[in-house]
Amino acid sequence: MPATKSSREDAVAAITAVFREFGYDGASLSRLSEASGLGRSSLYHHFPNGKEDMAAAAVAHLAGLATDGILAPLDGEGDATARVKAAAAGISKFYDGGRANCLANLLSIGEAATAAPGAAKSLISALENAFEQVAVDAGFAQKEARIRAEQAIVEIEGALVVSRAAGNNAPFQRALGRLPEILTGGK
Amino acid sequence: MPATKSSREDAVAAITAVFREFGYDGASLSRLSEASGLGRSSLYHHFPNGKEDMAAAAVAHLAGLATDGILAPLDGEGDATARVKAAAAGISKFYDGGRANCLANLLSIGEAATAAPGAAKSLISALENAFEQVAVDAGFAQKEARIRAEQAIVEIEGALVVSRAAGNNAPFQRALGRLPEILTGGK
DNA sequence: GTCTATAGTATGATAGAC
DNA sequence: GTCTATCATACTATAGAC
Numbered sequence: 492m493p494a495t496k497s498s499r500e501d502a503v504a505a506i507t508a509v510f511r512e513f514g515y516d517g518a519s520l521s522r523l524s525e526a527s528g529l530g531r532s533s534l535y536h537h538f539p540n541g542k543e544d545m546a547a548a549a550v551a552h553l554a555g556l557a558t559d560g561i562l563a564p565l566d567g568e569g570d571a572t573a574r575v576k577a578a579a580a581g582i583s584k585f586y587d588g589g590r591a592n593c594l595a596n597l598l599s600i601g602e603a604a605t606a607a608p609g610a611a612k613s614l615i616s617a618l619e620n621a622f623e624q625v626a627v628d629a630g631f632a633q634k635e636a637r638i639r640a641e642q643a644i645v646e647i648e649g650a651l652v653v654s655r656a657a658g659n660n661a662p663f664q665r666a667l668g669r670l671p672e673i674l675t676g677g678k
Numbered sequence: 679m680p681a682t683k684s685s686r687e688d689a690v691a692a693i694t695a696v697f698r699e700f701g702y703d704g705a706s707l708s709r710l711s712e713a714s715g716l717g718r719s720s721l722y723h724h725f726p727n728g729k730e731d732m733a734a735a736a737v738a739h740l741a742g743l744a745t746d747g748i749l750a751p752l753d754g755e756g757d758a759t760a761r762v763k764a765a766a767a768g769i770s771k772f773y774d775g776g777r778a779n780c781l782a783n784l785l786s787i788g789e790a791a792t793a794a795p796g797a798a799k800s801l802i803s804a805l806e807n808a809f810e811q812v813a814v815d816a817g818f819a820q821k822e823a824r825i826r827a828e829q830a831i832v833e834i835e836g837a838l839v840v841s842r843a844a845g846n847n848a849p850f851q852r853a854l855g856r857l858p859e860i861l862t863g864g865k
Numbered sequence: 866g867t868c869t870a871t872a873g874t875a876t877g878a879t880a881g882a883c
Numbered sequence: 884g885t886c887t888a889t890c891a892t893a894c895t896a897t898a899g900a901c
Contacts, residue, residue: 498866512787512788513703513787513788513789514701514703514704514787514788515704516700516701516703516704516788517701517702517703517787517788517789519893519894519895520894520895520896521893521894529866529867530867530868530869531868531895531896531897532866532867532868532869532896532897532898533866533867533868535895535896535897536866536867537866541895541896542895542896592783592786592787593780593783593839595839595840595842595843596779596780596783596784596839596842597783597787598843599779599842599843600699600700600701600704600779600784600787601699601700601701601703601704602700602704611843612843612844612845615840615843615844616844641840641849644836644840645833645836645837645839645840645849645853646832646833646836647836648835648836648839648840649831649832649833649834649835649836649837649839650832650836652780652782652783652832652835652836652839653782653802653828653831653832653835655782655783655786656782656785656786656798656799656802657799657802657803658799662828662832666832685884706875706876706877707875707876707877707878708875708876716884716885717885717886717887718877718878718879718886719878719879719880719884719885719886719887720884720885720886722877722878722879723884723885724884728877728878729877729878
């Protein structure tokens with residue numbers, strides 16, 4: 492593996508963290524440069540279209556993390572409840588236990604919506620479909636499964652918002668704990 | 679009423695809308711000036727400390743709207759369910775039927791947290807206390823009332839996030855419809 | 866692939882006339 | 884109380900050496 496590849500991957504991870512904490516407008520090139528350890532010109536070498544490219548890379552990176560850590564476990568082996576528990580662990584990691592910003596909200600604020608159009612919608616939609624399928628696998632009818640999938644996402648996102656506002660991870664962790672009950676009835 | 683007063687009030691309302699749509703970092707003086715119809719210097723006349731003052735005024739304005747439109751109905755006359763329904767109508771208006779940004783999230787991103795420290799926490803805390811009281815009035819024990827109050831806030835905020843991401847107000851409206859059931863058991 | 870240096874623009878903020 | 888004109892700074896982005 493060439494040093495090139497890992498350097499860019501490292502940069503993307505660092506850049507993603509900055510966008511996540513400060514939002515699109517707050518993520519200045521100074522901050523992005525400092526966090527990635529790359530000078531301005533190096534950033535433009537990796538991301539020719541500048542900040543817009545960096546934001547796109549960050550969104551793609553997050554989509555990859557969500558796919559590997561959340562969607563894949565839901566689509567994996569084992570009974571429905573076990574898969575939901577694995578996904579809950581993945582969600583906790585994805586949101587740093589409740590400390591990271593709610594992604595869907597970040598992507599809908601200010602210029603972010605322009606830089607990554609539809610990103611939040613497609614991420615949430617993919618998760619909702621996976622939740623629905625696992626609920627069907629657990630024995631719920633399609634219609635009921637869809638309702639429960641939406642309810643699960645609502646509770647996760649809401650608990651994340653409350654946890655961050657209150658500076659207390661408990662609501663988020665409680666929501667994750669309720670996931671098996673919501674999606675599979677505990678079966 | 680002097681023209682002075684109404685002019686400033688109008689400006690605060692316009693400024694609030696800009697902060698709400700673009701976040702703290704995205705709310706540039708150009709945008710704030712255009713939205714309020716005031717030149718840069720006029721803005722600094724009304725808000726001597728500049729952008730920071732404007733953000734503080736916006737937060738105070740939103741807190742006032744929440745108090746009048748949501749907290750007051752909860753604390754008003756009538757049975758618990760009627761008060762919850764009145765509050766639900768207030769919440770819908772506050773969030774423009776599900777089109778406006780989730781406030782708690784906005785206030786926790788980037789520089790906004792510095793400009794209005796603790797604002798999200800105190801707003802959510804006030805709402806949680808009011809919800810808890812109405813659940814107690816409906817006959818729930820204190821502990822159960824607290825759980826239901828938190829659940830209500832989680833569902834509202836979560837549904838708002840999902841609605842905005844999906845570009846569909848239905849989840850938010852459904853969450854508001856569930857409020858009486860959650861907080862008063864429909865009583 | 867990374868750097869220094871810098872262009873060009875937008876930002877937040879001020880001064881002073883009216 | 885609002886304006887025009889302007890400041891200093893930070894921003895995104897580019898040029899060109901190594």
